[in-house]
Amino acid sequence: DTGVSQNPRHKITKRGQNVTFRCDPISEHNRLYWYRQTLGQGPEFLTYFQNEAQLEKSRLLSDRFSAERPKGSFSTLEIQRTEQGDSAMYLCASSPHTTDRAGNTIYFGEGSWLTVV
Amino acid sequence: GQNIDQPTEMTATEGAIVQINCTYQTSGFNGLFWYQQHAGEAPTFLSYNVLDGLEEKGRFSSFLSRSKGYSYLLLKELQMKDSASYLCAVCTGGGNKLTFGTGTQLKVEL
Numbered sequence: 641d642t643g644v645s646q647n648p649r650h651k652i653t654k655r656g657q658n659v660t661f662r663c664d665p666i667s668e669h670n671r672l673y674w675y676r677q678t679l680g681q682g683p684e685f686l687t688y689f690q691n692e693a694q695l696e697k698s699r700l701l702s703d704r705f706s707a708e709r710p711k712g713s714f715s716t717l718e719i720q721r722t723e724q725g726d727s728a729m730y731l732c733a734s735s736p737h738t739t740d741r742a743g744n745t746i747y748f749g750e751g752s753w754l755t756v757v
Numbered sequence: 758g759q760n761i762d763q764p765t766e767m768t769a770t771e772g773a774i775v776q777i778n779c780t781y782q783t784s785g786f787n788g789l790f791w792y793q794q795h796a797g798e799a800p801t802f803l804s805y806n807v808l809d810g811l812e813e814k815g816r817f818s819s820f821l822s823r824s825k826g827y828s829y830l831l832l833k834e835l836q837m838k839d840s841a842s843y844l845c846a847v848c849t850g851g852g853n854k855l856t857f858g859t860g861t862q863l864k865v866e867l
């Protein structure tokens with residue numbers, strides 16, 4: 641399977657605990673995105689990387705959230721001191737960086753469901 | 758700010774045609790995407806429009822009018838498996854960041 645891979649797919653954690661999600665993008669895609677989605681809503685942008693550089697962060701990304709992409713390949717999203725409001729699906733996506741139209745296609749992984757109890 | 762509007766729900770009959778509309782007001786525009794999302798699954802890419810006009814791909818077509826801030830997704834020969842949420846998303850700024858609407862939940866009935 642050469643799609644965007646995320647794990648774990650499901651995580652249940654107690655309030656106050658830290659959680660980390662991993663995303664492996666499509667090979668050779670140098671752009672990687674994190675989104676958050678709650679029931680009945682569209683995905684909301686959190687942050688994106690071009691190679692290892694984190695180029696933009698949403699205001700939604702509080703100081704409890706941190707994302708890394710140390711070698712420009714896989715990425716991790718860590719949430720510290722989780723709160724019940726963090727319960728959502730965390731989606732990772734990737735795209736190539738080219739000038740043709742195909743470069744603008746963004747492919748999503750299957751998401752990581754977080755439930756904070 | 759960014760504002761993307763699409764109907765919350767639509768119902769259509771198997772074999773029929775349905776049009777899902779999307780209007781947008783965004784700062785910056787690098788194209789408009791349509792995604793299909795089944796419950797509990799990831800969004801799946803359907804179409805991308807950056808120029809005005811109609812893009813056809815099998816049973817799915819997407820139209821864009823940049824001057825009107827308007828797009829629609831047309832689904833023909835509806836099948837039961839087309840029951841899903843359809844997300845309109847505008848690509849803005851550098852890095853192709855997507856701003857999504859809340860999605861249109863399409864129910865296909867017999």
